[in-house]
Amino acid sequence: MATDLTDPFDSPQVGVFDAPFDSALSERYLVYALSTITARSLPDVRDGLKPVHRRLLWAMRLLRLDPASGYKKCARVVGDVIGKYHPHGDQSVYDAMVRLAQDFALRYPLVDGQGNFGNIDGDNAAAYRYTEARLTQVAIDLMDGLDEDAVSFRPTYNGEEQEPELFPGAFPNLLANGASGIAVGMATSVPPHNAAELLDAAIALVDDRQADPLTFVSGPDFPTGGLVVDPAAVIREAYATGRGSFRVRARWSVEREKGGGWQVVITEIPYGVPKGKLIEQIAALINDKKLPILADVRDESDAEVRIVLEPRSRTVDAGVLMDGLFRLTDLENRFSLNLNVLDKDRTPRVMSLREALLAWVDHQLVVLRRRSEHRLAKIADRVELLNGYLVAYLNLDRVIEIIRTEDEPKAVMIAEFSLTDRQAEAILNMRLRSLRRLEEFEIRGERDKLEKERGDLETLLGSETRQRSRLKRDLGRVRNRYGPDTALGKRRTTIEEAAPAREIPLEAMIEREPITVILSQRGWIRAMKGHVDLSASETLKFKEGDGPAFAFHAQTTDKLLLVAENGRFYTLAADRLPGGRGFGEPVRAMVDLDGGTAIAGLLAARRQDRLLVVASDGRGFVAPVAEVIAETRKGKTVLTPRPGATLKIVRPIASSDDYVAAIGDNRKMLVFPLAELVEMTRGQGLQLQRYGDGGLSDAITFRYAEGLTWPMGGDTGRVRTEADLGAWRAARGAAGRMPPTGFPRDNKFAT
The missing domain is CATH 3.90.199.10 (Topoisomerase II, domain 5)
Structure with missing residues (x-):
């Protein structure tokens, strides 16, 4: 193949060229x-x-x-x-x-x-x-x-x-x-802005190119209204760099109804969000029960937007409801700012707000000069013709004679009256009816008026100060047409700083109702409505061969901690538990807990609480509840028992508790300060009590000043309190001594 050394991109020739593909x-x-x-x-x-x-x-x-x-x-x-x-x-x-x-x-x-x-x-x-x-x-x-x-x-x-x-x-x-x-x-x-604010800023920049446009421009002004809720510093930074984003929210209000009820009415939505899509998002939240405090959404819009939201109950906080919607739907979104435009040289670049306004002001000055120069040319053309008409008027008889007698009247008139070609042509093209209007004072009046205008324009073009003054006057007229007192110019978007939408607490998302949680020995779990009497055996029914393992009162807003003997903690939502009409459902179907691992505990988790976690070999620690809540079915490993040991005790610690009591299978009891026990989120912990043989039987925290209480046994419900615990008080890790007289034979503390 012959090699063509010419550049195929500059050459109009068509053919095959030898050039690297890349x-x-x-x-x-x-x-x-x-x-x-x-x-x-x-x-x-x-x-x-x-x-x-x-x-x-x-x-x-x-x-x-x-x-x-x-x-x-x-x-x-x-x-x-x-x-x-x-x-x-x-x-x-x-x-x-x-x-x-x-x-x-x-x-x-x-x-x-x-x-x-x-x-x-x-x-x-x-x-x-x-x-x-x-x-x-x-x-x-x-x-x-x-x-x-x-x-x-x-x-x-x-x-x-x-x-x-x-x-x-x-x-x-x-x-x-x-x-x-x-x-x-x-x-x-x-984003769109208010024209009156932009023109005010532009007028200021005409005189002072270093003026701050944010003195006049408060922020975007969207056609659909809404609120820009970013802090002033964020808005200023975005405009200074030409890059950023604005957080835009819907405008809403609460309408009160008779009887104490209320509903939220949305009248403006964020710019660029289709209202139909927004309604679908809210409806999906209701159907999927992702926002249980919202009962219904209705679109009552006509020419104006009107979206009505009905809360689940009148006790719902409107601010919490809207925060949930802001987080989960496009009722709040971000509109990005990337002021990337073509400048006067057709070069793309990102400009600040002031640079963009200055570029527009400079363009207006160029337009003003070009229009002035164009008008000067028009005036010159007209004055030239008027001077010719004036010559014709002053020499009307001779002009008529030349036209009637000369074969080339145009050349004769040019030579005799020193006319230009355009002037002579204009005189020859006049109609006879126009002759009566060729009065000297009218011609001179129009010419003088044009000469004055020409002088003003020449002065304007020769003075940058006059150009700036003229531009400000012209911009002022446009500003009056789109001023804030006009229907089109009135600002629609409110600039109002607001905190980010709060994360909705579970208590706000779920209607709070009392329940009784029951977990059977074979791992079937259910939740009965209300706080039932746990001592009434007729209310707690189980399958044949099964029986109660854990039963306690809770609320639908609670998180439940399911604790396995291998030290893993699982989290269950109380509102998602099966109802109490039957025997419930296997709890192992709700979490990834294999059938060979026993359940060591089930209790309500409150984030501010702490837990006492102890293995069967007597090693344990204090764990913050907030750190042991698991977010997935796989759970979270908290205690890692040593070989041969299992997690045995998991109990909440009251805020006033200051001591720990532990008792072993050898029936020796030890009391030591809670402060001696380490607080951890994962591990084996420290040795609570030393054993010669066997392991831990039970452990509990209590307030030392109130003494230690345990049940007397039998059906009497009586309890006994030992106030003087000095004999059993020792450092953590001691062996302990025999418990007080009357302590239960099963070696269990009161719960």
């Missing part, structure tokens, strides 16, 4: 990437538009779809756009047009739509053959000056038409309406 691929991909960045995805900082939006508005302007005219079918507009300016798919162009007309998508819509243009629920717009549109006043302001050479034009893709490279942009569209887009290797995300 370089050929990278160069072609770079062309594609640059095209995506500069001509599709990123907006221009000066007018805030992408090419498709600019071409849509330009086509509508040529169709004379101004706010005072009638509507035209969107199909006509889309056809002109894709036929003359934007050779892409009609659906993508129509989708862009629909967004420009949606008042819930754009803070200041640029298209006034008639028909179905979609809704905040997320429904799509009707086909373009059914909808009609025209421009809004905002779009007119954005394009003001296109007829006055305010911006440059370029040929369209086929060279048959001309289109503006950008718009004059008397309206701060980039920041007022925001923008979003994903290019190759970069993206942009700009």
Whole structure:
């Protein structure tokens, strides 16, 4: 193959070229990437538009779809756009047009739509053959000056038409309406803002380029309202760097009902969240019982958003309910800020808020100068013609004679009256009926007026101070049109700092009800409603051959700790236990506990409590309840017994307890301070009591000043308290001595 040394990317020749594949691929991909960045995805900082939006508005302007005219079918507009300016798919162009007309998508819509243009629920717009549109006043302001050479034009893709490279942009569209887009290797995300605040900041920057725009701009102003709840420091940092995010919440209030009931009404939702999707999220929470304190959700919206939330009971705290919804649904979301835009050189870069506003102000100064220069040229043209008309008026008879008698009257008039070619041509083209209007004072009056205007414009172009003053006056007029006292300009989003949504405590998620938890000897568990009498055997029924192992009173909001002899702790939710009408369900089906491991304990876990955990060989420690709660079915290893030992004792420690009592199988009892026992979350612990033979029988914590109490035995229910425990008090790890007279023969303390 012959090697062609020319660059195939610069050469128009078609053929086969010998070039490395990686370089050929990278160069072609770079062309594609640059095209995506500069001509599709990123907006221009000066007018805030992408090419498709600019071409849509330009086509509508040529169709004379101004706010005072009638509507035209969107199909006509889309056809002109894709036929003359934007050779892409009609659906993508129509989708862009629909967004420009949606008042819930754009803070200041640029298209006034008639028909179905979609809704905040997320429904799509009707086909373009059914909808009609025209421009809004905002779009007119954005394009003001296109007829006055305010911006440059370029040929369209086929060279048959001309289109503006950008718009004059008397309206701060980039920041007022925001923008979003994903290019190759970069993206942009700009939230909408209040136009009046932006214009106030721009006016301040005209005089002082170091002015702080945040003096005037308090934060985003979304078309759907809501609240921005970030601290002022976070907002300031985001605007200073051009990168960050804003935490946006729905606006809600509580409506009281007769009888003490209430309901939450949501009137504004976060920007960009379809209301239909939001309702589905909330309904799913209710169906899946992930937010039990919420009973129902209703959509009562018409033209205004109204979502009604009914709590499970009137005792539910509205703030807790909303915090749960903020955490679990899009009633709170984050809108990112990535002020990545094309600057005046068409170079993509991330700007701060002040840089973006300064770029727009600089563009407005350029537009002001170009419009002034264009007007000067128009004035010069008109003054030249007026001077010619004045010559014709002063020499009317001679002009008529020349026209009647000369074969080349134009050349004769130029030579005789020192006229320019344009002046002579204008005189020759006058109609006879115009002669009576050629009065000297009218001509001189118009010329003097134009000369004065020309002098003012020349002074304006020669003074930057006058240019700044003129720009501030022009921006002030636009600001008055979109001021905070107007319906369109009134701020919709409230900037109000709020703490992050709280993690909802289990007690708030579940309706608190008393239950009686029963675990049988064979491992069947159930929860009976209410606190039943545990001494009444007729209320505790079991399968044949089975019997009670653990039974205690609890609440549906409790977490239960199931403790196995191998030292693993499992966690059960009390509200998820099977009902007490039957015999319950096997607890081993709820956790990963094999059948060969016995259950050592079951108790209610309260996070503020501590537990006494002791193995059969007398080694143990104090464990914080909060650290032993397991989050999965596999549980959590807390005690690691030595070979031959098993976990035997797990008991809660009262806040007032200060001593430990332990008794071994050898019937020797020891009392020592609780402070001598180490607090751990996992391990073997320390030796509570030393044994010559056997192991631990029981251990308990108590308050030393109140003495040690144990049951007398039998059905009398009487107990005995030993107040003087000095004989059994020793250091941890001692052997102990025989218990007081009357201590139970089973070597068990009172529980």
